[in-house]
Amino acid sequence: MTDALISSTYSQALEVIASVEPRIAAATRAELADQRSSLKLIASENYASPAVLLTMGTWFSDKYAEGTVGHRFYAGCQNVDTVESLAAEHARELFGAEYAYVQPHSGIDANLVAFWSILAHRVEGPWLEKAAAKNVNDLTAEDWETLRKELGNQRLLGMSLNAGGHLTHGFRPNISGKMFHQQQYGTDPETGLLDYAAVAAKAREFKPLVLVAGYSAYPRRVNFAKMREIADEVGATLMVDMAHFAGLVAGKVFTGEENPVPYAHVVTSTTHKSLRGPRGGLVLATEEYAPSVDRGCPMVLGGPLSHVMAAKAVAFAEARRPEFATYAQDVADNAQSLATGFLSRGAKLVTGGTDNHLVLLDVSGYGLTGRQAESALLDAGVVTNRNSVPADPNGAWYTSGIRFGTPALTTRGFGADEFDKVAELVVDVLRNTTPGTTKAGGTSKASYVLADGVADRTKAASAEMLDKHPLYPGLVLS
Protein backbone atom coordinates (compact mmCIF):
# COMPACT_ATOMS: atom_id res chain seq x y z
CA MET A 1 0.00 0.00 0.00
CA THR A 2 1.45 3.38 -0.90
CA ASP A 3 2.12 6.01 1.75
CA ALA A 4 -0.28 8.46 0.12
CA LEU A 5 -3.08 5.92 0.04
CA ILE A 6 -2.66 4.90 3.66
CA SER A 7 -2.42 8.54 4.75
CA SER A 8 -5.60 9.53 2.98
CA THR A 9 -7.40 6.38 4.18
CA TYR A 10 -6.77 7.18 7.83
CA SER A 11 -7.27 10.93 7.45
CA GLN A 12 -10.66 10.41 5.87
CA ALA A 13 -11.64 7.75 8.38
CA LEU A 14 -10.87 10.17 11.20
CA GLU A 15 -13.04 12.81 9.53
CA VAL A 16 -15.95 10.35 9.43
CA ILE A 17 -15.44 9.60 13.13
CA ALA A 18 -15.11 13.30 13.98
CA SER A 19 -18.44 14.03 12.32
CA VAL A 20 -20.10 11.93 15.05
CA GLU A 21 -17.87 12.31 18.12
CA PRO A 22 -14.92 14.64 17.55
CA ARG A 23 -13.42 13.86 20.95
CA ILE A 24 -12.90 10.24 19.93
CA ALA A 25 -11.24 11.30 16.69
CA ALA A 26 -9.01 13.64 18.68
CA ALA A 27 -8.10 10.91 21.18
CA THR A 28 -7.28 8.57 18.30
CA ARG A 29 -4.93 11.15 16.79
CA ALA A 30 -3.38 11.80 20.20
CA GLU A 31 -2.80 8.07 20.70
CA LEU A 32 -0.85 7.85 17.45
CA ALA A 33 1.23 10.84 18.45
CA ASP A 34 1.94 9.33 21.89
CA GLN A 35 2.85 5.94 20.49
CA ARG A 36 5.14 7.56 17.97
CA SER A 37 6.97 9.69 20.49
CA SER A 38 7.54 7.29 23.36
CA LEU A 39 9.94 4.41 23.90
CA LYS A 40 7.45 1.58 24.16
CA LEU A 41 9.07 -1.15 26.21
CA ILE A 42 5.95 -2.87 27.54
CA ALA A 43 6.69 -6.52 26.91
CA SER A 44 3.10 -7.44 26.00
CA GLU A 45 2.64 -4.67 23.43
CA ASN A 46 3.51 -4.34 19.78
CA TYR A 47 2.48 -2.43 16.64
CA ALA A 48 0.24 -4.30 14.23
CA SER A 49 0.60 -3.61 10.52
CA PRO A 50 -1.78 -1.21 8.74
CA ALA A 51 -3.22 -4.24 6.90
CA VAL A 52 -4.10 -5.89 10.22
CA LEU A 53 -5.52 -2.65 11.65
CA LEU A 54 -7.61 -1.89 8.57
CA THR A 55 -9.03 -5.41 8.50
CA MET A 56 -10.55 -4.83 11.93
CA GLY A 57 -12.53 -1.80 10.82
CA THR A 58 -15.10 -3.45 8.57
CA TRP A 59 -18.69 -4.71 8.39
CA PHE A 60 -17.59 -8.16 9.51
CA SER A 61 -18.05 -6.54 12.92
CA ASP A 62 -21.80 -6.56 12.25
CA LYS A 63 -22.20 -10.28 11.60
CA TYR A 64 -23.29 -12.85 14.15
CA ALA A 65 -21.76 -16.29 13.56
CA GLU A 66 -22.14 -18.48 16.64
CA GLY A 67 -21.12 -22.04 15.91
CA THR A 68 -18.29 -23.37 13.79
CA VAL A 69 -17.41 -23.22 10.09
CA GLY A 70 -20.28 -24.74 8.11
CA HIS A 71 -22.32 -25.27 11.27
CA ARG A 72 -23.70 -21.90 12.36
CA PHE A 73 -26.68 -20.92 14.45
CA TYR A 74 -27.29 -17.93 12.13
CA ALA A 75 -27.99 -17.66 8.43
CA GLY A 76 -25.75 -15.86 5.97
CA CYS A 77 -22.35 -16.83 7.41
CA GLN A 78 -20.69 -17.86 4.15
CA ASN A 79 -18.15 -15.04 4.24
CA VAL A 80 -17.41 -15.51 7.92
CA ASP A 81 -16.82 -19.19 7.09
CA THR A 82 -14.22 -18.12 4.53
CA VAL A 83 -12.53 -15.88 7.06
CA GLU A 84 -12.55 -18.36 9.93
CA SER A 85 -11.31 -21.28 7.79
CA LEU A 86 -8.48 -19.18 6.43
CA ALA A 87 -7.43 -17.92 9.86
CA ALA A 88 -7.46 -21.48 11.23
CA GLU A 89 -5.56 -22.84 8.24
CA HIS A 90 -2.88 -20.16 8.53
CA ALA A 91 -2.60 -20.83 12.26
CA ARG A 92 -2.20 -24.59 11.75
CA GLU A 93 0.46 -24.06 9.10
CA LEU A 94 2.26 -21.36 11.03
CA PHE A 95 2.55 -23.43 14.21
CA GLY A 96 2.47 -26.95 12.78
CA ALA A 97 -0.62 -27.67 14.88
CA GLU A 98 -3.17 -30.41 14.28
CA TYR A 99 -6.08 -28.11 15.05
CA ALA A 100 -6.61 -24.35 15.56
CA TYR A 101 -9.54 -22.48 17.09
CA VAL A 102 -9.48 -18.77 16.28
CA GLN A 103 -12.66 -17.53 17.96
CA PRO A 104 -11.49 -16.47 21.46
CA HIS A 105 -11.69 -12.71 21.92
CA SER A 106 -8.61 -12.47 24.13
CA GLY A 107 -5.95 -14.46 25.90
CA ILE A 108 -8.14 -14.95 28.94
CA ASP A 109 -10.99 -16.21 26.75
CA ALA A 110 -8.62 -18.66 25.10
CA ASN A 111 -7.63 -19.98 28.52
CA LEU A 112 -11.25 -20.35 29.60
CA VAL A 113 -11.97 -22.26 26.40
CA ALA A 114 -8.95 -24.47 27.11
CA PHE A 115 -9.94 -25.14 30.74
CA TRP A 116 -13.50 -26.08 29.84
CA SER A 117 -12.36 -28.18 26.88
CA ILE A 118 -10.06 -30.13 29.15
CA LEU A 119 -12.84 -30.53 31.72
CA ALA A 120 -15.25 -31.63 28.97
CA HIS A 121 -12.78 -34.12 27.55
CA ARG A 122 -11.40 -35.53 30.78
CA VAL A 123 -14.32 -35.27 33.21
CA GLU A 124 -17.67 -34.65 31.55
CA GLY A 125 -17.22 -37.01 28.59
CA PRO A 126 -16.28 -40.12 30.60
CA TRP A 127 -18.93 -39.27 33.19
CA LEU A 128 -21.69 -38.99 30.55
CA GLU A 129 -20.56 -42.26 29.04
CA LYS A 130 -20.91 -43.99 32.40
CA ALA A 131 -24.38 -42.46 32.84
CA ALA A 132 -25.23 -43.58 29.26
CA ALA A 133 -26.29 -40.00 28.46
CA LYS A 134 -25.64 -38.36 25.12
CA ASN A 135 -25.17 -34.89 26.54
CA VAL A 136 -25.79 -32.85 29.66
CA ASN A 137 -29.33 -31.97 28.60
CA ASP A 138 -30.31 -35.62 29.01
CA LEU A 139 -29.30 -35.77 32.66
CA THR A 140 -31.73 -35.98 35.54
CA ALA A 141 -31.60 -33.11 38.00
CA GLU A 142 -29.78 -35.33 40.47
CA ASP A 143 -27.16 -36.52 37.96
CA TRP A 144 -26.65 -32.96 36.81
CA GLU A 145 -25.85 -31.86 40.35
CA THR A 146 -23.37 -34.71 40.72
CA LEU A 147 -21.63 -33.82 37.47
CA ARG A 148 -21.47 -30.15 38.41
CA LYS A 149 -19.78 -31.07 41.68
CA GLU A 150 -17.37 -33.33 39.83
CA LEU A 151 -16.46 -30.54 37.39
CA GLY A 152 -15.88 -28.19 40.31
CA ASN A 153 -13.67 -30.67 42.13
CA GLN A 154 -10.64 -30.74 39.79
CA ARG A 155 -7.07 -29.64 40.35
CA LEU A 156 -4.83 -27.24 38.47
CA LEU A 157 -1.12 -26.57 38.94
CA GLY A 158 0.32 -23.42 37.37
CA MET A 159 3.16 -20.95 37.74
CA SER A 160 2.59 -18.36 40.44
CA LEU A 161 2.00 -14.76 39.50
CA ASN A 162 5.01 -13.43 41.36
CA ALA A 163 7.30 -15.97 39.70
CA GLY A 164 6.12 -14.71 36.29
CA GLY A 165 2.95 -16.74 35.68
CA HIS A 166 -0.36 -15.22 34.63
CA LEU A 167 -3.53 -14.49 36.61
CA THR A 168 -5.29 -17.27 34.73
CA HIS A 169 -2.79 -19.91 35.85
CA GLY A 170 -4.51 -20.48 39.18
CA PHE A 171 -4.12 -17.10 40.92
CA ARG A 172 -6.74 -17.22 43.67
CA PRO A 173 -8.48 -13.90 42.93
CA ASN A 174 -8.91 -15.02 39.28
CA ILE A 175 -11.65 -17.41 38.15
CA SER A 176 -8.94 -20.03 37.44
CA GLY A 177 -8.08 -20.09 41.14
CA LYS A 178 -11.73 -20.48 42.06
CA MET A 179 -13.07 -23.01 39.57
CA PHE A 180 -10.15 -25.35 40.32
CA HIS A 181 -8.47 -26.49 43.50
CA GLN A 182 -5.20 -24.80 42.74
CA GLN A 183 -1.57 -24.99 43.66
CA GLN A 184 1.26 -22.97 42.24
CA TYR A 185 4.88 -23.62 41.43
CA GLY A 186 7.45 -20.87 41.63
CA THR A 187 11.07 -20.42 40.70
CA ASP A 188 14.24 -21.14 42.63
CA PRO A 189 14.62 -18.32 45.19
CA GLU A 190 18.38 -18.16 44.59
CA THR A 191 18.59 -18.29 40.80
CA GLY A 192 15.08 -17.17 39.83
CA LEU A 193 15.02 -20.11 37.41
CA LEU A 194 12.31 -22.70 36.93
CA ASP A 195 13.18 -25.80 38.93
CA TYR A 196 11.73 -28.77 37.01
CA ALA A 197 12.45 -31.21 39.83
CA ALA A 198 10.46 -29.00 42.22
CA VAL A 199 7.58 -28.77 39.71
CA ALA A 200 7.63 -32.56 39.36
CA ALA A 201 7.63 -33.06 43.13
CA LYS A 202 4.65 -30.74 43.50
CA ALA A 203 2.81 -32.47 40.65
CA ARG A 204 3.40 -35.91 42.20
CA GLU A 205 1.98 -34.76 45.47
CA PHE A 206 -0.94 -32.70 44.13
CA LYS A 207 -1.84 -34.83 41.08
CA PRO A 208 -3.40 -32.05 39.02
CA LEU A 209 -5.80 -32.68 36.15
CA VAL A 210 -4.23 -29.68 34.38
CA LEU A 211 -0.59 -28.65 34.42
CA VAL A 212 -0.17 -25.12 33.04
CA ALA A 213 3.14 -23.89 31.66
CA GLY A 214 3.81 -20.47 30.19
CA TYR A 215 4.41 -17.02 31.63
CA SER A 216 4.05 -13.26 31.36
CA ALA A 217 7.15 -12.15 33.19
CA TYR A 218 9.70 -14.96 33.21
CA PRO A 219 12.76 -13.94 31.19
CA ARG A 220 13.81 -17.45 30.20
CA ARG A 221 12.84 -20.23 27.84
CA VAL A 222 10.93 -23.24 29.12
CA ASN A 223 11.69 -26.85 28.26
CA PHE A 224 8.27 -28.16 27.29
CA ALA A 225 9.47 -31.73 26.80
CA LYS A 226 10.27 -31.77 30.51
CA MET A 227 6.89 -30.28 31.37
CA ARG A 228 5.18 -32.95 29.26
CA GLU A 229 7.14 -35.65 31.03
CA ILE A 230 5.91 -34.32 34.36
CA ALA A 231 2.33 -34.14 33.07
CA ASP A 232 2.49 -37.71 31.73
CA GLU A 233 3.90 -39.06 34.96
CA VAL A 234 0.92 -37.78 36.97
CA GLY A 235 -1.74 -38.17 34.29
CA ALA A 236 -2.23 -34.42 33.80
CA THR A 237 -3.17 -32.60 30.63
CA LEU A 238 -0.38 -30.22 29.64
CA MET A 239 -1.67 -26.80 28.70
CA VAL A 240 0.87 -24.22 27.52
CA ASP A 241 -0.07 -20.57 27.47
CA MET A 242 2.30 -18.98 24.95
CA ALA A 243 0.53 -15.59 24.99
CA HIS A 244 3.79 -13.71 25.44
CA PHE A 245 6.16 -15.66 23.24
CA ALA A 246 3.96 -16.90 20.38
CA GLY A 247 5.93 -14.67 18.00
CA LEU A 248 9.15 -16.44 18.94
CA VAL A 249 7.50 -19.80 18.27
CA ALA A 250 6.03 -18.59 14.96
CA GLY A 251 9.39 -17.11 13.97
CA LYS A 252 11.19 -20.39 14.82
CA VAL A 253 13.39 -18.88 17.50
CA PHE A 254 11.94 -21.40 19.93
CA THR A 255 12.37 -24.80 18.31
CA GLY A 256 12.78 -28.38 19.53
CA GLU A 257 11.95 -28.76 23.20
CA GLU A 258 11.36 -24.99 23.51
CA ASN A 259 8.46 -25.15 21.05
CA PRO A 260 5.33 -26.03 23.04
CA VAL A 261 3.22 -27.19 20.09
CA PRO A 262 4.59 -30.75 19.73
CA TYR A 263 4.51 -31.32 23.51
CA ALA A 264 1.31 -29.74 24.84
CA HIS A 265 -2.15 -31.25 24.54
CA VAL A 266 -3.57 -27.74 24.34
CA VAL A 267 -1.74 -24.48 23.56
CA THR A 268 -3.33 -21.10 24.12
CA SER A 269 -2.15 -17.69 23.02
CA THR A 270 -2.94 -14.08 22.46
CA THR A 271 -2.46 -12.79 18.94
CA HIS A 272 -1.44 -9.20 19.74
CA LYS A 273 1.79 -9.52 21.72
CA SER A 274 5.01 -10.76 20.09
CA LEU A 275 2.83 -12.26 17.32
CA ARG A 276 1.96 -8.68 16.19
CA GLY A 277 -1.64 -9.38 15.19
CA PRO A 278 -4.99 -7.91 16.27
CA ARG A 279 -6.07 -8.10 19.93
CA GLY A 280 -7.40 -11.62 20.32
CA GLY A 281 -6.94 -15.19 21.44
CA LEU A 282 -6.08 -18.53 19.88
CA VAL A 283 -6.25 -22.17 20.94
CA LEU A 284 -4.21 -24.93 19.30
CA ALA A 285 -4.90 -28.56 20.12
CA THR A 286 -4.08 -32.14 19.28
CA GLU A 287 -6.67 -34.18 17.38
CA GLU A 288 -7.66 -35.71 20.70
CA TYR A 289 -8.70 -32.40 22.23
CA ALA A 290 -9.97 -30.76 19.02
CA PRO A 291 -13.63 -31.83 19.33
CA SER A 292 -13.97 -30.32 22.81
CA VAL A 293 -12.07 -27.13 21.92
CA ASP A 294 -14.38 -26.77 18.93
CA ARG A 295 -17.22 -26.37 21.43
CA GLY A 296 -15.73 -23.12 22.77
CA CYS A 297 -19.11 -21.71 21.72
CA PRO A 298 -21.46 -22.51 23.48
CA MET A 299 -19.27 -23.65 26.41
CA VAL A 300 -17.62 -20.30 27.07
CA LEU A 301 -18.09 -17.96 24.13
CA GLY A 302 -20.95 -16.30 22.29
CA GLY A 303 -20.57 -14.87 18.80
CA PRO A 304 -17.03 -14.64 17.46
CA LEU A 305 -15.57 -11.28 16.46
CA SER A 306 -15.56 -11.93 12.75
CA HIS A 307 -13.66 -8.74 11.92
CA VAL A 308 -10.93 -9.77 14.35
CA MET A 309 -10.80 -13.32 12.98
CA ALA A 310 -10.25 -11.72 9.56
CA ALA A 311 -7.42 -9.64 11.00
CA LYS A 312 -5.95 -12.78 12.61
CA ALA A 313 -5.87 -14.41 9.17
CA VAL A 314 -3.97 -11.39 7.81
CA ALA A 315 -1.55 -11.37 10.75
CA PHE A 316 -0.89 -15.13 10.50
CA ALA A 317 -0.26 -14.72 6.76
CA GLU A 318 2.29 -12.02 7.63
CA ALA A 319 3.89 -14.26 10.25
CA ARG A 320 4.32 -17.04 7.69
CA ARG A 321 6.59 -14.83 5.60
CA PRO A 322 10.37 -15.22 5.96
CA GLU A 323 10.64 -11.59 7.16
CA PHE A 324 8.77 -12.55 10.31
CA ALA A 325 11.43 -15.11 11.26
CA THR A 326 14.03 -12.37 10.89
CA TYR A 327 11.90 -10.10 13.06
CA ALA A 328 11.53 -12.77 15.76
CA GLN A 329 15.28 -13.41 15.83
CA ASP A 330 15.86 -9.65 16.10
CA VAL A 331 13.43 -9.50 19.05
CA ALA A 332 15.52 -12.13 20.87
CA ASP A 333 18.87 -10.59 19.87
CA ASN A 334 17.70 -7.16 20.98
CA ALA A 335 16.66 -8.54 24.38
CA GLN A 336 20.22 -9.89 24.74
CA SER A 337 21.59 -6.47 23.94
CA LEU A 338 19.24 -4.76 26.40
CA ALA A 339 20.17 -7.23 29.16
CA THR A 340 23.90 -6.88 28.47
CA GLY A 341 23.44 -3.11 28.46
CA PHE A 342 21.88 -3.25 31.92
CA LEU A 343 24.42 -5.70 33.34
CA SER A 344 27.40 -3.74 32.05
CA ARG A 345 26.03 -0.71 33.92
CA GLY A 346 25.75 -2.62 37.17
CA ALA A 347 22.01 -3.30 37.11
CA LYS A 348 20.54 -6.43 38.70
CA LEU A 349 18.39 -8.67 36.51
CA VAL A 350 16.08 -11.45 37.67
CA THR A 351 17.75 -14.75 36.59
CA GLY A 352 20.83 -12.72 35.68
CA GLY A 353 19.74 -12.14 32.08
CA THR A 354 17.30 -13.29 29.42
CA ASP A 355 16.96 -15.71 26.58
CA ASN A 356 13.55 -14.62 25.32
CA HIS A 357 12.00 -11.23 24.54
CA LEU A 358 11.84 -9.77 28.03
CA VAL A 359 14.08 -8.51 30.78
CA LEU A 360 13.10 -8.11 34.43
CA LEU A 361 15.11 -5.44 36.20
CA ASP A 362 15.26 -5.44 40.00
CA VAL A 363 15.24 -1.75 40.94
CA SER A 364 15.73 -2.21 44.68
CA GLY A 365 19.44 -1.47 44.26
CA TYR A 366 18.51 2.10 43.27
CA GLY A 367 16.52 2.44 46.49
CA LEU A 368 13.26 2.51 44.52
CA THR A 369 10.05 0.56 44.29
CA GLY A 370 8.80 -0.60 40.91
CA ARG A 371 6.03 1.97 41.18
CA GLN A 372 8.48 4.86 41.63
CA ALA A 373 10.74 3.59 38.85
CA GLU A 374 7.81 3.13 36.45
CA SER A 375 6.58 6.70 37.10
CA ALA A 376 10.00 8.31 36.78
CA LEU A 377 10.65 6.43 33.54
CA LEU A 378 7.28 7.53 32.17
CA ASP A 379 8.15 11.16 32.96
CA ALA A 380 11.22 10.62 30.79
CA GLY A 381 9.13 9.16 27.93
CA VAL A 382 10.01 5.53 28.63
CA VAL A 383 6.85 3.40 28.84
CA THR A 384 7.23 0.21 30.90
CA ASN A 385 5.33 -1.59 33.59
CA ARG A 386 6.25 -2.47 37.12
CA ASN A 387 6.35 -6.13 37.99
CA SER A 388 7.02 -8.15 41.10
CA VAL A 389 10.31 -9.96 41.43
CA PRO A 390 10.54 -13.39 43.15
CA ALA A 391 9.74 -13.05 46.87
CA ASP A 392 9.07 -9.34 46.36
CA PRO A 393 9.19 -7.43 49.66
CA ASN A 394 6.97 -4.69 48.17
CA GLY A 395 4.09 -6.91 47.09
CA ALA A 396 2.17 -6.94 43.79
CA TRP A 397 1.11 -3.26 43.85
CA TYR A 398 4.34 -1.36 44.53
CA THR A 399 6.70 -4.18 43.45
CA SER A 400 10.48 -4.05 43.13
CA GLY A 401 10.85 -4.70 39.43
CA ILE A 402 10.38 -3.22 36.00
CA ARG A 403 9.59 -5.45 33.03
CA PHE A 404 11.01 -4.54 29.63
CA GLY A 405 10.20 -6.16 26.30
CA THR A 406 11.70 -5.76 22.85
CA PRO A 407 8.87 -6.73 20.43
CA ALA A 408 7.44 -3.22 19.87
CA LEU A 409 10.64 -1.25 19.28
CA THR A 410 12.00 -4.11 17.16
CA THR A 411 8.95 -3.67 14.93
CA ARG A 412 10.03 -0.03 14.51
CA GLY A 413 13.47 -1.22 13.44
CA PHE A 414 15.52 -0.67 16.58
CA GLY A 415 18.72 -2.71 16.55
CA ALA A 416 21.22 -3.99 19.11
CA ASP A 417 23.12 -0.70 19.49
CA GLU A 418 19.91 1.18 20.09
CA PHE A 419 18.81 -1.26 22.77
CA ASP A 420 22.15 -0.75 24.48
CA LYS A 421 21.43 2.97 24.38
CA VAL A 422 17.96 2.29 25.85
CA ALA A 423 19.65 0.51 28.78
CA GLU A 424 21.92 3.53 29.26
CA LEU A 425 18.95 5.91 29.31
CA VAL A 426 16.97 3.77 31.75
CA VAL A 427 19.89 3.42 34.15
CA ASP A 428 20.48 7.18 33.96
CA VAL A 429 16.86 7.84 34.95
CA LEU A 430 16.93 5.33 37.80
CA ARG A 431 20.22 6.63 39.21
CA ASN A 432 18.75 10.10 39.24
CA THR A 433 15.49 9.21 40.94
CA THR A 434 15.07 9.31 44.70
CA PRO A 435 12.10 8.22 46.81
CA GLY A 436 9.76 11.01 47.90
CA THR A 437 8.40 11.45 51.39
CA THR A 438 4.91 10.87 52.73
CA LYS A 439 2.88 13.65 54.38
CA ALA A 440 3.94 12.25 57.74
CA GLY A 441 7.59 12.59 56.71
CA GLY A 442 8.29 8.86 56.14
CA THR A 443 9.60 7.28 52.94
CA SER A 444 6.92 6.87 50.32
CA LYS A 445 6.61 3.79 48.10
CA ALA A 446 4.88 5.80 45.39
CA SER A 447 6.19 9.36 45.25
CA TYR A 448 9.62 10.12 43.89
CA VAL A 449 11.84 12.94 42.75
CA LEU A 450 13.46 12.87 39.35
CA ALA A 451 16.49 15.16 39.23
CA ASP A 452 16.20 18.29 37.08
CA GLY A 453 17.07 17.94 33.42
CA VAL A 454 17.03 14.14 33.33
CA ALA A 455 13.61 13.82 31.67
CA ASP A 456 14.59 16.31 28.99
CA ARG A 457 17.91 14.73 28.15
CA THR A 458 16.32 11.26 28.04
CA LYS A 459 13.55 12.45 25.74
CA ALA A 460 16.03 14.16 23.44
CA ALA A 461 18.16 11.03 23.18
CA SER A 462 15.05 8.88 22.58
CA ALA A 463 13.69 11.26 19.97
CA GLU A 464 16.86 10.83 17.94
CA MET A 465 16.33 7.07 17.77
CA LEU A 466 12.56 7.28 17.35
CA ASP A 467 12.93 9.70 14.45
CA LYS A 468 15.33 7.32 12.76
CA HIS A 469 12.75 4.53 13.05
CA PRO A 470 9.35 6.12 12.54
CA LEU A 471 6.19 4.25 13.50
CA TYR A 472 4.07 3.69 10.37
CA PRO A 473 6.53 5.54 8.14
CA GLY A 474 4.73 7.50 5.49
CA LEU A 475 1.50 7.77 7.44
CA VAL A 476 0.77 11.48 7.65
CA LEU A 477 -2.60 12.57 9.00
CA SER A 478 -4.14 15.68 7.48
Ligand SMILES: *Cc1c(COP(=O)(O)O)cnc(C)c1O
Ligand atom coordinates in the same frame (compact mmCIF):
# COMPACT_ATOMS: atom_id res chain seq x y z
C1 LIG B 1 -1.46 -11.39 28.26
C2 LIG B 1 -1.66 -12.76 28.76
C3 LIG B 1 -2.94 -13.34 28.84
C4 LIG B 1 -4.21 -12.54 28.68
O1 LIG B 1 -4.43 -11.96 27.48
P1 LIG B 1 -5.63 -10.90 27.32
O2 LIG B 1 -5.77 -10.81 25.84
O3 LIG B 1 -5.18 -9.67 28.00
O4 LIG B 1 -6.84 -11.49 27.96
C5 LIG B 1 -3.04 -14.66 29.20
N1 LIG B 1 -1.96 -15.39 29.47
C6 LIG B 1 -0.72 -14.87 29.44
C7 LIG B 1 0.45 -15.73 29.77
C8 LIG B 1 -0.52 -13.54 29.10
O5 LIG B 1 0.70 -13.03 29.11
